[in-house]
Amino acid sequence: MEAKRMAGVALPSSSHSPFTIHHSPSFMRQAHLVEPRRIELVTRPVPTPGPGEVVLKIRAALTCGTDLKTYRRGHPKVPFGPFGHECAGDVIAVGQGAHRVREGDSVVPTPTAPCGRCAACRRGRENLCERLFDDMVLGAYADYLLVSAKVASTHLMARPSTLSYIESAFLEPLACVIHAWNRLRPEPVEQVAVVGLGAIGMLHIAMARAAGARVVAVGRRAERLQLALDVGAHAVVDTEREHVGESVRALTGGVGPDVVIECTGNPTIWMEAPRWAATGGRVVLFAGLADGTHVAFDATRLHYDEIDIINAFHFRPQDVEEAHHLLATGGISVQPLITGVRDLDGIADVFASLDRGHGMKYAILPEPAAWV
Numbered sequence: 001m002e003a004k005r006m007a008g009v010a011l012p013s014s015s016h017s018p019f020t021i022h023h024s025p026s027f028m029r030q031a032h033l034v035e036p037r038r039i040e041l042v043t044r045p046v047p048t049p050g051p052g053e054v055v056l057k058i059r060a061a062l063t064c065g066t067d068l069k070t071y072r073r074g075h076p077k078v079p080f081g082p083f084g085h086e087c088a089g090d091v092i093a094v095g096q097g098a099h100r101v102r103e104g105d106s107v108v109p110t111p112t113a114p115c116g117r118c119a120a121c122r123r124g125r126e127n128l129c130e131r132l133f134d135d136m137v138l139g140a141y142a143d144y145l146l147v148s149a150k151v152a153s154t155h156l157m158a159r160p161s162t163l164s165y166i167e168s169a170f171l172e173p174l175a176c177v178i179h180a181w182n183r184l185r186p187e188p189v190e191q192v193a194v195v196g197l198g199a200i201g202m203l204h205i206a207m208a209r210a211a212g213a214r215v216v217a218v219g220r221r222a223e224r225l226q227l228a229l230d231v232g233a234h235a236v237v238d239t240e241r242e243h244v245g246e247s248v249r250a251l252t253g254g255v256g257p258d259v260v261i262e263c264t265g266n267p268t269i270w271m272e273a274p275r276w277a278a279t280g281g282r283v284v285l286f287a288g289l290a291d292g293t294h295v296a297f298d299a300t301r302l303h304y305d306e307i308d309i310i311n312a313f314h315f316r317p318q319d320v321e322e323a324h325h326l327l328a329t330g331g332i333s334v335q336p337l338i339t340g341v342r343d344l345d346g347i348a349d350v351f352a353s354l355d356r357g358h359g360m361k362y363a364i365l366p367e368p369a370a371w372v
């Protein structure tokens with residue numbers, strides 16, 4: 001059903017903005033996650049930018065698996081309050097000293113930026129920056145968004161002229177996915193199993209395909225398995241009908257994939273994944289687990305078969321640059337991943353529906369009438 005609905009979604013196709021900016025309202029709507037499973041749309045003043053800050057008129061924001069986790073149970077890194085972090089929009093005000101952009105520029109921010117000075121940053125591990133989550137830009141489900149000076153000076157990217165606001169808002173999730181692929185480099189990847197077919201799993205499938213690998217997608221529900229094939233999987237394994245280990249092995253010439261990418265955020269799958277990889281293979285644990293979760297691995301399998309466990313978290317500036325380039329050049333197509341387009345006023349209903357397992361990734365538009 002999702003695939004059918006998506007086919008009917010009319011996405012803005014050109015780089016032309018349907019809006020003009022000649023009024024400056026003083027109030028705006030902003031969605032707040034007040035506590036698990038309670039979103040309120042509050043009215044608050046449109047922010048004015050301080051030194052180095054930038055204010056955006058939001059044109060599109062995307063729902064995300066991290067948002068859904070936070071909605072259900074809170075998140076160790078994401079506080080309650082202004083909600084949403086994947087978006088694209090137009091600059092309406094620029095604070096003193098914010099040199100990267102000008103009023104009227106069409107841009108896409110990421111929610112965080114590294115400090116560039118701490119020990120992790122100096123080692124080139126900016127995704128592990130001590131101050132990564134300071135000044136985080138949250139509140140994308142809104143009419144306007146204040147971008148912190150830290151993000152505005154590092155990760156406020158021009159919206160590629162080839163892409164709609166909705167498509168360009170994939171910058172942040174794609175940067176996370178590319179970070180994982182950069183952790184796999186420079187060793188070649190020939191056969192990949194992607195386990196878990198949410199939006200992130202689909203982006204990994206598209207990346208694997210772009211990297212020239214053969215891809216087996218592992219998940220459930222007919223519409224997700226079909227979408228996995230549509231975005232580039234060579235074969236699928238239905239976890240509700242098949243034995244995952246046996247099917248994955250059979251589909252990879254009897255040896256198993258050299259890389260398994262875990263995208264379910266399920267501790268049982270974390271523990272199973274090393275069994276599905278080829279001997280000498282690698283497992284990427286991509287989807288984080290709830291705070292305090294412990295997992296155990298088969299030590300014999302890990303040691304004597306040299307299965308490497310790789311963790312991938314968040315992104316570095318170079319991952320953002322690479323994601324921006326890949327989107328801008330059409331290296332992967334993200335439009336099929338949008339389940340539907342919804343009005344900002346319907347944000348609570350959208351998350352209630354995602355919580356029930358309906359839909360994968362919605363675009364939330366403050367002014368939908370002008371788009372579809």
Ligand SMILES: [Zn+2]
Nearest residue numbers: 064066086173
């Ligand atoms: Zn996200």
Ligand SMILES: [Zn+2]
Nearest residue numbers: 115118121129
């Ligand atoms: Zn740092």
